[in-house]
Amino acid sequence: MVEILFQRLLQAAAVMLAMSVLVFAGVYAIGNPIDVLIGPDATQAVRAEVIARYGLDLPLWRQYLGFLRRFLEGDFGRSFVYDLPVLDLILTRLPATLELTLTAVAVAVAAGVPLGMYAGYRPRSAAARAVMAASVVGVSVPTFWIGLILILVFAVWLGWLPAGGRGATVAVLGTEWSLLTLDGLAHLVLPALNLALFKLALMIRLARAGTLEIMLSDTVKFARAAGLSEWAVLRHHVLRLIAIPLVTVLGLEFASTVAFAVVTETIFSWPGLGKLIIDSITSLDRPVMVAYLILIALLFIVINLMVDLAYAALDPRLRRRRSAS
Structure with a gap:
């Protein structure tokens, strides 16, 4: 187990190094932030001073080595626009994104797994067909369009819910959370x-x-032959067996939700990382763009590692195979 963990950490380090090169080269090939930072009427002396201050006059490979050294020291540089340490800027926006993402994923799992299991357990029923039809709509319709419809119906027409913003928050351990207030x-x-x-x-x-696959397996047949109720079969056998692929997808989907919450945060003016990266792209705030992409890559790597460890906890065959080796 320790050897596998060590191998995965080495692989993660290699992937992070490759990602840092690709992200740095890609971001620094886009535009010139000096044109955004200072006005067009600035003198050449002022432009040269600003370029030298941010190290933009250095060759790209020297800029990358400097970035890599600072990154290993935990320093992501300073934002061109906000003139704040990038890590502090990201950490102030991260709780809002995590709150939104965790809530969305919790709703998806709490409602999606029982509905999916019912649709697999009673595939020919009218309710199961309605559930699957709704799932097709959920997969097919673009997120931005659904967001606009939600605002139109619940905020404009009915007036039940606010159209945007985060609302009132409560500070817990130095972090603001909107879940703890009615307005938030x-x-x-x-x-x-x-x-x-x-x-x-x-x-x-x-x-x-x-569920459709597991219900036809010998495991379910033996459980029913042993006299277990249908609820016990679903809860103890079917749910446990389908949990393994669900954990994999859920881990990757959580990371992708954090990374691609940009559209939702923009539509609803949610002050999270998604809105920050959109503003940074608009203003060519390179340090923020690079740090965001690197941290998202790190998030995917960490979640993949956690999914591998969760496999061992959920599948006894993996534990026996690793203990035997």
Whole structure:
């Protein structure tokens, strides 16, 4: 187990190094932030001073080595636009994104897995067909369009929920959370629902496919022959067996939800990382862009490692195979 963990850490380090090169080269090939930072009427002396201050006069490979050294020291540089340390800027926006993402994923899992299992357990029923039809809509309709419809219906026509913003927050251990206030919770409903719909549809389809397969297996036949109730069969056998592929998809989907919450945060003016990266791209704030992409790559790598460890906890065959080796 320790040897496998060590191998995965070496692989993660190699992937992070490759990603840092690709991200740095790609971001620094886009535009010239000096044109955004200073006005067109600035003198050549002022332009040269600003370029030298940010190290943009150095060759690209020297800029990358400097970035890599600072990154290993935990320093992502300073934002061109906000003139703040990039890591501090990201950490101030991260709780909002995590709150939105965790809520969306929790809704998708809590509703999607039971609905998918029911659709697989009673595949010919009218309710199961309705669930699958709704999942097709959730997968097919673009997120931005659903978000606009949610705002139009629940914020404009009905006036039940706010159209954007984060609302009132409460500080817990130095971090602001909107889930703990009624106003913040009201602001969270629409963006979390918008972000959860695609994941909900995906969970329904995966759970249904797994349930259909497991219900025909010998495991379920033996459990029924032993006199177990249908509820016990579903809870103790079917759910445990479909949990392994669900954990894999859920881990990757959580990382992708954090990375691609940009559309939802932009539509609902949610002050998270997605809105920050959009603003940074618009203003060519290179340090923020590079740090964001590197941290997202690191998030995917960490979650993949956690999924591998979760495999060993869920599948006894892996534990026996590793102990035997």
